[in-house]
Amino acid sequence: MVESLEMQSDVTAGSRLLTVENLAIRFKNATANTVDGISFGVDRGETLCIVGESGCGKSISALALMGLLPMPPAEIASGRISFDQKDLLSLPAKTRADLRGDRMAMIFQEPMTSLNPSFRIGDQIAEGVLRHRAVSPADARRRALEMLERVKIPAASERLDDYSHQLSGGMRQRVMIAMALANDPDLLIADEPTTALDVTIQAQILDLMRTLQQETGTALIMITHDLGVVAEIADQVAVMYAGKIVEQGPVQAIFDDPQHPYTIGLMSSLPSLGERQSRLTTIAGMVPTIDRMPSGCRFAPRCPFTTVTCEAQAPALSAVSDRHLAACHLAPLENHLAEAL
Structure with a gap:
C-alpha cells in the first residue's frame, strides 16, 4: 500500500516489502533536490504505479532503488530505502549487486x-x-x-x-x-515498458506482466506517464511533480476523487473515445527547471487555484480520506472551492 509513514500501523507485519522514507536526491552543483523527500511503500504481490510528466524524477527514483545512480554526480541527500527490512543505502556495493538481478530486477524503457x-x-x-x-x-x-x-x-x-x-x-x-x-525476483521495477509499442502490443505486454505477477507474487513498481496503463494495472498510485509526490492512494480513490490540481489536470488532458467536441485540455505553463524551483508549492505557477499561501509555503502530504493523501493547501478541494464559489 502507498501511504504516509504515519499511516502504516494497519499493515500486516511482514507484508511490506519495500519502504522508501523521505528520499532526496541531488546532483552536483544543483540548487535544489531533483527528488525531494518522497515516501512510499509497496507490499508483496502489489502493483504501485508512479505517474507524472517526463522530468519529474520517476526514473531517477527507480535507479536509486536499484543502486544504479552514478555517485557522483548524484548523491542521496537524505532518506532511507528498506527492502525486506534491510537498509539498502547502508549495504556494501557487492551486497547490492548480489540483490540486483536476483531479488530486485528492472525492465528499462528502451529494450x-x-x-x-x-x-x-x-x-x-x-x-x-x-x-x-x-x-x-x-x-x-x-x-x-x-x-x-x-x-x-x-x-x-x-x-x-x-x-x-x-x-x-x-x-x-x-x-x-x-x-x-x-531469477524470480521479489521486486520488479518497470520503467515505461510499453511506451514505444503500439496499443495492441501494449495491451499484450500489460496482460503478460499481470499474469506473471499473479503466478509469482512479485511486487511491481510501474513507472509511466500513461494514465490508461495506470487504470489497467495499478493497485496503488503515486503522482509525482517536479521531484515531489503530490498525491497518492488506492487507484480507485485517485481516479474517482483526485485531490491535487495537477492530478486533475493530467486526467482532464486524456482524449475521450467519443466524438471530439473541443480541443483537449492542457496544463498551462512548464515544469520548473531545477535551478528555478518555486519556494512554496512547486505546482503553484501552473495551478488555477493558487493562493498567497501556496506561493509562500510548500504543502505537506496529508490525508484527505482513508489512505488517500494529497499535498495541497486546498485539499479536500470540493470544500474549499465550494466556499470560494
Whole structure:
C-alpha cells in the first residue's frame, strides 16, 4: 500500500516489502533536490504505479532503488530505502549487486539499447541466471528457454539464438521481461515498458506482466506517464511533480476523487473515445527547471487555484480520506472551492 509513514500501523507485519522514507536526491552543483523527500511503500504481490510528466524524477527514483545512480554526480541527500527490512543505502556495493538481478530486477524503457546487440538473447538471459544461481551453463540455457516460453515468444527454441535486432519491438520487450524474471525476483521495477509499442502490443505486454505477477507474487513498481496503463494495472498510485509526490492512494480513490490540481489536470488532458467536441485540455505553463524551483508549492505557477499561501509555503502530504493523501493547501478541494464559489 502507498501511504504516509504515519499511516502504516494497519499493515500486516511482514507484508511490506519495500519502504522508501523521505528520499532526496541531488546532483552536483544543483540548487535544489531533483527528488525531494518522497515516501512510499509497496507490499508483496502489489502493483504501485508512479505517474507524472517526463522530468519529474520517476526514473531517477527507480535507479536509486536499484543502486544504479552514478555517485557522483548524484548523491542521496537524505532518506532511507528498506527492502525486506534491510537498509539498502547502508549495504556494501557487492551486497547490492548480489540483490540486483536476483531479488530486485528492472525492465528499462528502451529494450533496443538495454539488450546487448553482440550477444544472443538466450546467452543474455542465461548470464543473469549464472551470476546468481549455482547452476551449470546447460541448466542456465534451459532456464532461458523456459522464460522465453513463459513470456509467450513464438518458436522460443529457435529465438534463443537470435540477436536483438532480429526481433520486433514487442518481442524485445518480452525478452527484457524474461530476463528480469529469470531469477524470480521479489521486486520488479518497470520503467515505461510499453511506451514505444503500439496499443495492441501494449495491451499484450500489460496482460503478460499481470499474469506473471499473479503466478509469482512479485511486487511491481510501474513507472509511466500513461494514465490508461495506470487504470489497467495499478493497485496503488503515486503522482509525482517536479521531484515531489503530490498525491497518492488506492487507484480507485485517485481516479474517482483526485485531490491535487495537477492530478486533475493530467486526467482532464486524456482524449475521450467519443466524438471530439473541443480541443483537449492542457496544463498551462512548464515544469520548473531545477535551478528555478518555486519556494512554496512547486505546482503553484501552473495551478488555477493558487493562493498567497501556496506561493509562500510548500504543502505537506496529508490525508484527505482513508489512505488517500494529497499535498495541497486546498485539499479536500470540493470544500474549499465550494466556499470560494
